[in-house]
Amino acid sequence: xxxxxxxxxxxxxxxxxxxxxxxxxxxxxxxxxxxxxxxxxxxxxxxxxxxxxxxxxxxxxxxxxxxxxxxxxxxxxxxxxxxxxxxxxxxxxxxxxxxxxxxxxxxxxxxxxx
Amino acid sequence: xxxxxxxxxxxxxxxxxxxxxxxxxxxxxxxxxxxxxxxxxxxxxxxxxxxxxxxxxxxxxxxxxxxxxxxxxxxxxxxxxxxxxxxxxxxxxxxxxxxxxxxxxxxxxxxx
Numbered sequence: 001x002x003x004x005x006x007x008x009x010x011x012x013x014x015x016x017x018x019x020x021x022x023x024x025x026x027x028x029x030x031x032x033x034x035x036x037x038x039x040x041x042x043x044x045x046x047x048x049x050x051x052x053x054x055x056x057x058x059x060x061x062x063x064x065x066x067x068x069x070x071x072x073x074x075x076x077x078x079x080x081x082x083x084x085x086x087x088x089x090x091x092x093x094x095x096x097x098x099x100x101x102x103x104x105x106x107x108x109x110x111x112x113x114x
Numbered sequence: 115x116x117x118x119x120x121x122x123x124x125x126x127x128x129x130x131x132x133x134x135x136x137x138x139x140x141x142x143x144x145x146x147x148x149x150x151x152x153x154x155x156x157x158x159x160x161x162x163x164x165x166x167x168x169x170x171x172x173x174x175x176x177x178x179x180x181x182x183x184x185x186x187x188x189x190x191x192x193x194x195x196x197x198x199x200x201x202x203x204x205x206x207x208x209x210x211x212x213x214x215x216x217x218x219x220x221x222x223x224x225x226x
Contacts, residue, residue, distance in 0.1 A: 031212075033213060033214070035214075035216075042202060042216040042217060042218050042219055043157065043202070043204075043214075044216070045213040045214060045215065048213055055212075088154065090157060092157075092214075097212050098212075099144040099145060099206050099212055100144070100162065100164060101212070102147070102159050103147075103214060104159065105149075105157040105158070105159070106156060107155065107156040
């Protein structure tokens, strides 16, 4: 079965640079979530989209923005990168916003900021 | 923001033993989910228990939920070395939406 695809899998950037992470949800899933997991930390919710509209907002810095496109894939844009942005970024997808829907996670993008 | 705590933070057992991990949360929930994460890898969904359920089984996994105590436990029976991973509980945000709020996780190490 198709899973959530994230690209790139690894990314190395310098401070103050920008980065774009991509997420391709499972086919027919219309909801995408972004999470950030720092080293040794639990995943923290950043932002989510349902039917191409922003749905919920968590602890996403103002330097970050995201959107969901007509084909339901999503991109997380990160600007003015800081050392503290080094983390594993997960995308998850689900069908609909039913509170009992399982979220399927992608393998993550490991971002290293030097 | 962090929803709750997991206990213990780390657990080391021998193959064949049972492993029990606990999770507490702070707000009212609609469901609680358990995820597994191998070191630096993706999150794998293990089981979802609804707020009106008290116990759920899936293979060697048994999850309980006590909404009066705002706590849940994950029991892995007859553990194997391949069960070595971090285990996280995650709750929905209640009225605030469907984003998941994760606990700090328990690192389980199963030695053969």
